[in-house]
Amino acid sequence: MLTRWTTLLTAAVAVLATAGHAMDISQDLSEELAMGWKMGLRPRQNAQNLQFFDGKVGGAGAPGITQSNDPDRPFSVGGDTFPDFDTAAGRACDNQKNDCARLANSGGGNFQVSDCYKQNNDCKQGISQAAQKSFDQNAGGGGGGGGNNNNNNNNNGGNNNNNNSPTQPERALVSSDANFDYFCDV
Incomplete structure (x- = not known):
């Protein structure tokens, strides 16, 4: 016991x-x-959407232009990827036109297919005037213009910000899962 x-x-x-x-x-x-967080992990931020056009004839809005995981084709519209902003924005305008025309043909509103084509022209004319065409945080408005971002004291017409600041490591998206984007300083 x-x-x-x-x-x-x-x-x-x-x-x-x-x-x-x-x-x-x-x-x-x-x-x-x-x-x-001291481990270098950061919670996922809202996905950046570069969509600039807000017209919605018949309620059909232009799909988002988001960043893909492919560095050679960084722009994504509806699951398709594109090498540059202008091509992606053109596809977004065309997808919106198709959705709008589908609604017009089904009698889903008080508008005609011709209204969808006019909206498509307005959308495509706005591509060249989009304020942001790049996901690069250091590029400033209008999408960068290339370069290797190495603080080489080139004035670039007065658009070079913080040229005298210490060199910051570039961050590159390495991987992601449902909760986090994993970045690596390179």
Whole structure:
């Protein structure tokens, strides 16, 4: 009978010790999270959408122009990828026109297919005037103009921001999952 109580007491002590250790880990993790991420991980930000056109004849809006995971074709519209902003924006305008025409042909509103074509022309004329054509955060308005972004003190007509600041490492999207985008300083 004594061995039975000893075994039970030993098991209870082991459970309490494990629970105490788990509480310490939980408290340490809570403190780490309260101080901010120190592991280089950042929560995913809202996807950047470069769509500039807000016309919606019949309620059909232009699809978003978002960043793909392909560095050679960084622009994405409806799952299709494109090498440059102008081509992607043109596809977004065309997709909007097709959706609009589909609604007009189904009698879904008080507008004609010709209204969809006029909206498509307006959308395509606005491509050249889009304020932002690049996902590059350092490019400024209008989409960059290439270069290797190495702070070489080239004035570029007065558009070079923070030329005297210390060189910041470029960040490149390496991978992502449902919760995080993983960046690597290169």
